[in-house]
Amino acid sequence: MTEEETVPAVRADRLYKVFGKEGPRAVDLLSDGRHRDEISELNVTAAVIDVTFDVEPGEIFVVMGLSGSGKSTLIRMLNGLLEPTSGVVEIDGTDITTLPSNQLRRLRSQHVSMVFQHFALFPHRTVLENAAYGLEVSKTPRAERREKAYHALGLVGLEGWENHVPEQLSGGMKQRVGLARALTAETDIILMDEAFSALDPLIRRDMQTQLLELQASLGKTVVFITHDLNEAMLLGDRICMLRDGRVAQIGTAEEILNAPADSYVANFVEDVDRSRVLTAASVMLPPSEGLDSSVAPVHPDTTLANLFHRASRSPAPLPVVDDSGRLVGELDGSALLAALAPNGGEAGGAGVSGTGTTVTAEPGRPVSKEGGRP
Template identity: 60%
Template sequence: MSRLQADHLYKVFGRRPDESVRKLADGADRDDLRADGTTAAVIDASFIVEPGQIFVVMGLSGSGKSTLLRMLNGLLEPTAGRVLFDGKDLTALSPRDLRAVRSTKISMVFQHFALFPHRSVLENAAYGLEVQGVPRAERLARAGEALELCGLAGWEDSWPDELSGGMQQRVGLARALATDADLLLMDESFSALDPLIRRDMQDQLLELQKRLKKTIVFITHDLNEAMRLGDRIAVMRDGRIVQLGTAEDILIRPSNDYVASFIQDVDRSRVLTAAAVMTEPGPAGTGVSGSGRAAADACGCETVGPDTLVADLCAVSARVPHPVAVKDADGTVLGVVPQSRLIGFIGDEQRPPTACDAPGTGTEEVPAHA
């Protein structure tokens, strides 16, 4: 499996783009260039997407996220910088070689389905393979398998206008999966769907990812969607990536007040996990004494895993008469979550977070009876 790397990408529209890149590298911003009729869409974007990750790029309209996505597969040529994938510098490929990479290695799922109304569901799902020149019998068989993966078995002979919006988007996803591309680029793919169908498509994508382990770059303006889907998230503003990290990193340690204001309405209990809020047991000064750890090891009370959401952890805490032990798959105590600490994190929901916010250390011990 191949990793994707964006290396100091710039995209400038207007006169003298190379000169504009030099100004931006020296500290100029978008407003400094507008007087010359120049628009800096993406400014010095760098990141790595590891194989099997869902990497989410989020930001408001005009932040540069869709322009960034189109540079990743060569639909837009960077003004400066490189895109590296599968051991190749995509920005150095000939047009012919780039088209070959796009047809076999990279698939794109669009916001507005992009289905052909005069083709059946099966034929739509097989279109990418048709472009590749795959024989008809093989491409229809592979398209049928992809439709089944996306929950559309039995709809192969239907027409697109007979499907709901969510089902049409599943056809678009099946078309991308049928090519067996290593990299999926998804541009606001669920934004046109109503909230319930959108949530269902998010579930579908997460379930497929468990099985297929694709490398995915997902563009969205919806923070809750980003937090739910992303293994790592890049937050963009005015063409620049202003924070890069996990959902927990961004919620607990926003890099600036812009990010802090962006995340203030997120339900933290549905994003943060026990690992993010626990106090590590161990020697004095780490929050829980060694005797407390031994007690937690011996306790027969209900425990949680490190990936347990805070929302579910609250229910366990209400049933346990002491701090909740967090254990790994082998039963080793990784930490504990005192009720006072949970209350503190839930209380943070009632005020806007700031860039200075960070998890506390906690001082409570697991009682001896635990």
């Protein structure tokens, strides 16, 4: 690794988790390409199979898959709650699979926090005490942990609720306490296991927005587990799609939507609202010489859903201008409409565009607030 390259915040290298006495033998068979259904005679359960990825500092990395795809088992290996059958997990360059238990506990308390699906709050502790619990375990002085917990509760919008107990809170508020607990610990990495799936749809969307707003200001590294594709595409800088324990595809929302790796991924993304995933950069044409400079520009990261009204009212193509003020393209209503249908409808096809031009977003590049992400 060169000096310019950063150490991944989280790294999984050829991870396997096979439950059962014949786990090592099963790994040998699975590494040769066997499907997990083909090793049933070993009386094992292969939950995670040959999973490899890097999560960069400050990235929201979403692991998405159906029930039984291995995503919850995977996240428990990432913080050492489960030991891999084979493979390596690194946190900030440290191989946690080789650490003794005391060092592993110290690493978790200093580097990794977890937010659970069902809140995992202590019912007889106050909101403030629940938020400060991680620091209490690490023997942080009382005054310091209370101060940090107050601050974290303010970040998640729970000012004034510090002395309430969990039964007095709504589901969304309970999950905000769980998020505040992770923030109070001041770890750089937050693991979120189906954190919003138990919430009602409106509260869930509110929590998604809350997470993106916090991420814009705090820049945490987040590994987010979900079974909801729309949630994955809203939140993820990159998405890792799991199928039957294996990685089906890793990429940005646009990459997965525009160029699915196989028919399984293509079928999965078929019903996604493309207008809320694709951006101006995905469908723009090269700027023409006679482009009307009086037309208000749009940002390359603006989602198509936020462009239809403007394009329909503009007599001329919309200029696309980047953060430096450079004109990078133009787009009109016909390009926007053409982008809503999959290009050719085949997995692994070219990128989207009704213009014949494919522009692929940079991996990990966030969408602007106008487009739905901070």
